[in-house]
Amino acid sequence: MTRPLILATNDDGILAPGLAALVEVVRSIGEVIVVAPDSPQSGMGHAITIDQPLRINEVEAFGEIKAYECSGTPVDCVKLAMNVIKKDRPFDLCVSGINHGSNASINIIYSGTFVSCYEASLEGVNSIGFSLLDYAFDADFKPSQKYIREICLKVLRDGIGDTKLLNVNIPTGMIHGIRVCKQADARWVEEFQQGTDPRGKKYYWLTGRFENNGSEQDSDLKALADGFISMVPSMHDLTHYGALPALKDFENIEV
């Protein structure tokens, strides 16, 4: 029997301990190929590189597992993995992470972890982004690994229907189980640190704090606060169908 073919990627870069922890899990499940950015790419959202050439280097970072570092964004990595590095056989699963830090709620839109999975799922591959709620380089990924293993095994065995895309966040500390839930209604309240550089020029540096708008009981933020792993299915179609009827009016605009 052929072992499932698994693409492992991330946005923290090929040397991130979170990726090592993820590869440690999935190598026991299938044939793994790692394709990850050669440098950290947090906050790159769904960026693609169109005005520059990309580079791929094979690296020996994961023992006998084929691994490649790529000069582009997380989305570039997925495109290269599927269209250049492994063209002969489709991937059975794409996993991204384990991200150092939360990708719950609205954070997915800025998250390379999520969008690399979004890209892979656009290509028809079931994809799961994993994030741990700890930004530290030496975060403890150990408690999450057995859950990640079981989630991956179940996705490979049973599929995930038409969603193809799961966003999984993992709390720190004791894990009480898994909750399938919705994306919380939250937002960043932005602030910019302002300063003057060594050459006397003003600069602005993004900072901010996260604000939960709701007290929803069925959201990913609530699950995480309760010590559960959150699992949110996403979709590709961003159309707000509920808004269509009320907007029909625009079709009557006269110019």
Add this chain to the structure above:
Amino acid sequence: MTRPLILATNDDGILAPGLAALVEVVRSIGEVIVVAPDSPQSGMGHAITIDQPLRINEVEAFGEIKAYECSGTPVDCVKLAMNVIKKDRPFDLCVSGINHGSNASINIIYSGTFVSCYEASLEGVNSIGFSLLDYAFDADFKPSQKYIREICLKVLRDGIGDTKLLNVNIPTGMIHGIRVCKQADARWVEEFQQGTDPRGKKYYWLTGRFENNGSEQDSDLKALADGFISMVPSMHDLTHYGALPALKDFENIEV
């Protein structure tokens, strides 16, 4: 009476003719502030700059209209506009574009035009991304301008309900009207041009062709093919609610 405050931005950079065409329209409607990238940022998706400082320069590119170029991504521009440049009064409308090229269907996910509006709408501001189906630098934006004007006026007058976010694409040639519709089910079939650089190193350069998966009658691609302006409302919540029940099984995983 106070005139509406309008933020104009884009992803093709502050010198793009599409932005000039957009500003020409909205300056007749309200008080306009332009905040746009200092260089083209196509394909940047929802990227934000977190590991570097940002710069803002006031520029005189639009006569008496306040205009700023920013060193970051389209999303950075919106964040800076709302949190640094104009903190005293909220914007009544954000417009982005006119993009040189299509942002119909799945292209929105890679599109700085769309995501700058997504970001502004997250902040509660009604936002509209405008794109013309012509990639040329000297594309003819003239026929689209009267439609853009009427759309902006109607959004300011009537609002757009809870959607806050419209993606508007404009066909080339004769425009037959506006269609409110859904995002087409299409995808990019990727290819990479491979080559060897002057130093003998291999490179990969993203290319590809766009493939419409469906023959949907109610999609943006169909509207555009029929010579209509397409208007698709979007939402912030990416949860695939329909998939939640079938995934409940994951809550029974034992580790």
